[in-house]
Amino acid sequence: MQNILFIVLGLVLLIMGGNWLLKAAVALSLRLSIPKIVIGMTVVSLATSAPELIVSIKSALNGLPDLALGNVVGSNIANLALVLGITVILGTIEVKKSFYTTDWPVMMLASLLFFGFIFFDGELQRYEGVIMVISLVIFLVYLLRFQKTAVVDELPEDDVLLPLYKTILFFCIGGVALWGGSELLIKGAVGMANAYGVSERVIAVTVVSVGTSIPELAASIIAVIKKEKAISLGNLIGSNIFNILAVLGITSIITPIRVMDERLLSNDIFWMLGVSFLILPLVLIPRGLRLGWRNGILLIAVYAIFVYITIS
Template identity: 70%
Template sequence: MNFLLIIGGLVLLIFGGNWLLKSAVALSLKLDIPKIVIGMTIVSFATSAPELIVSIKAALSGSSDLALGNVIGSNIANLGLVLGITLLLGTMHVQKGFYKIDWPVMMIASLLLYFFLIGDNVITRNEGIVLFSFLIVFLVYILRFQKTAVLDELPEDDEPLPLYKIVLFLVIGGLGLWGGSELLIKGATSMALEFGVSERIIGVTVVSIGTSVPELAASIIAVLKKEKAISLGNLIGSNVFNILAVLGITSIITPVVVKDQGLLTNDIFWMLGISFIILPLVFIPKGYRLNYKDGVVLLAAYVIFIYFTI
């Protein structure tokens, strides 16, 4: 039964990722907005919805470690697992906006989370408001200023869609991603609990991989369709959303308390480290691109993280 839930979840996620990408590309055409901006807003929000739902559910039921482990584990999985696999499929050229805006915002958000937790082991309501406010400022900035700053080339096969179709694909895609993640998490968590694994371990491994599958599906489809800007923007944007929106909103609803110290002595440092390493990988050995060698490095880092965590 659990195996069938996992398979059904994966199928829904793949279709959901395809529909979501279709609507995002059509929307960028209609509004004349660069795809990386669409990737960092609409696509990121839709693919972060599973983390938000899981984290709120977990925190309200007293499982804060699952909520926090889910976000920290998802951020590690997005860059180590998802970006790693995506890069094995092809080289990704990186826009200058990555190191001027996207990467610094991701690092600031990650460091904010670290400093909020390290003192008192809790993200309070006020700290949640700070995180969410930072997200609003970031979104207003990229929509106002990055629209003209990012150079973007449209593939020849892009076709404009009527507004009702864009909305339809957006809604169906988002629902597919959400429903698929729910099935995947339910099946995978039930299987993990059978082996007596702790809440934190489930959060940073099984649940975080499950909620990162939408990013994986959306990114692989983006690369196969040559939509590289959406792929990288989606992953960076999703990590920003996970911290600022998911943990921000969750902690505004109810404080997120750390119970298992492994989150602060191990997991959060992996998240900070793998987020930081993306910058040198973009410039070494040749600037403004990531290739399969970088993908191997990121995947190796993720495998080591899983090994030491389990």
């Protein structure tokens, strides 16, 4: 029970801390007169990935590499199977053309790059992390130059210029919350793994990853309740791209990540690749560029099978 409490409190602090950091980062960027489109693609994206980044870095530094890797792999699976599945059950999503011209190909390339780096030697080296971060920068530059319309709406609704003291306060509180939340989450995850006799990887790709996907899920449900356009597939794919190239890239630059539980390589990473690939035929067949409730049921079923196989 204590471990579950640690995990829940950790996730709450991570989500709140990420939100506070996001507010501060956007406010500071506006104060520095950085164009909103640049803020949307860089500051906002990095700030919203802060919980995953902090958890992965601290896990790797604490000698828990499977928690760092499992968090990202599991989160990517959860985003496209669980979160997207629930979203399209609640409301049909019209998929933009940029899905198959930019978003999906880049996500698959990032996923395959990660696979190539880690599958054969079981380790994500520093130079590989550098390549991943450089790849992300190239992708962002491409978006800013050629896909501006795809990133105009990246800013949150409350992108207002906060007073300087509030900006500093949000930065400080957000940073402390992220640090404290990651400590509690990691402690709870390790404790739960020990209590149930499973590896940290199992907890990471199920409990932790779903927890760090809560913001995306909440945004989807709120959008449906408000009868607004649900969170776009592009945003979820963008989250997956950042998880791989930014979170794992930066983490492996700080400290190389070595796989401890081989099932990350024999099971989880193939599920991530499979779910990522599955989205393409679901979008294009049968009606084209649309995802509805039938697709949602299929995606949730796929996620349920993944979880069952993982914990069994």
